[in-house]
Amino acid sequence: MLNERSLAAHQDCKDCPIRHKAVCARCESDELERLEEIKYYRRFEAGQTVVWSGDRMDFVGSVVSGIATLTQTMEDGRTQMVGLLLPSDFVGRPGRSTAAYDVVATTDLVMCCFRKSPFEDMMGRTPHIAQRLLEMTLDELDAAREWMLVLGRKTAREKIASLISIIARRDASLHMRTSDGPLAFDLPLTREAMADYLGLTLETVSRQISALKKDGVIHLEGKRHVTIPDMDRLMEEAGDDADGGMLV
Template identity: 55%
Template sequence: MKIAELTGDKPDSKNCDECPIRREAICSRCQPDELDLLDKIKVYRTYQKGETITYMGDEISHVGTLVTGIASMSQVMEDGRRQIMGILLPSDFVGRPGRSIAQYEIVAASEIIMCRFEIKAFETLLANSPTLGPRLLEMAMDELDAARDWMLLLGRKSAREKIATLIHTIALKSRSLLEINIDCDFQFTLPLTREEIADYLGLTIETVSRQLSALRQDNIITIQGQRQITVKDFGHLMNETGNDYSGNVLP
């Protein structure tokens, strides 16, 4: 059984074709000449867990793609209250071409490797590329769908549905990056502690532990140690998210 990881070694910076997120990232449809141009302006940077990638209100100097790791995206109110707006996983795009000020704070929830581009150079390439623009639009639409799903998760879902949704989301991303299609006994490493899961989902640590145990007792997942998760059946897990297979909320 292959174990999926959302963290890993630094990719080969000289060969985009061997990048672990090549199939899912903004460059997924680029032709060889476009990849050569991207290669000239890209820089890999590692962020440690807890390090801020982008501060809300700061000028945007770079955009880029998460290669490994996981990050949180949040907004902070004047009195210090924080609302998690979503999570970012490998292949997700960070930053807004055409916008000068960051609207969100992005913090590394694990060690992260990011493929970064200086924003002006990227915007120039974006304006002249036949593939980057359409792919960025497609990813923006996916991000909009994800934001709506996150609103539903925080506002309407039960604790069990929240935990199931998070596990399902991370498992699907891990499976997609590995380019495999299995529906049972898929094992991956959860890149978040239970405390972090509780913070992201608006739950207590005790509730997170209870719901993980309940999913395990119902033979939907198995847990080894603190973070090694095996999805016994994707269809069964999907049913626990509160959504049907078309993405609608079950009554």
């Protein structure tokens, strides 16, 4: 979570830690200046709801740090986690007035938000924003299709390996690291959250993580700090090709 001092430092788009991956990635300096005029930052504590499904949304924005979940509630009260929002992911849909899902901060969360109407106006006048948002939307669609495979056909071990690989590759991409050598990162989800997302029991998640650790597929320090010695091997455990995967 960014503290007040570091959050203030990221007020300038040029210094933003997600600049190269966010919706503004292709913007020129004059376009960034226009975005600066309509943006603001919001922070949420872990467990806090960003927006409820069906609520009116007067903003759109990108996750700067932290992680959030997209959740759908059924008529009988059951809920299903349908997606994760990681740094640089976009929240909200231009042209749609209400939220389609509950968005809840899983960890402490910082979002770079844009007032919705001015942002929609900018999209019409700024092809760079519209093009980047289209690319991100298509990436999200590909990820959703692949996730259907994870939930429907993969074994518990493959599901855990798939989720770890998604987070590892996104973290590497955000920090512009290659996957040629070991990758180290802090797992942003608790095992309870992983179980909820994957449709597994907590005991199964813990058992499979321990098995991956025992087999040397991952190294684990504490409960959250993960090192992947060989990304290709992890992808094989996930049931994917080494150069494939669900989310880039």
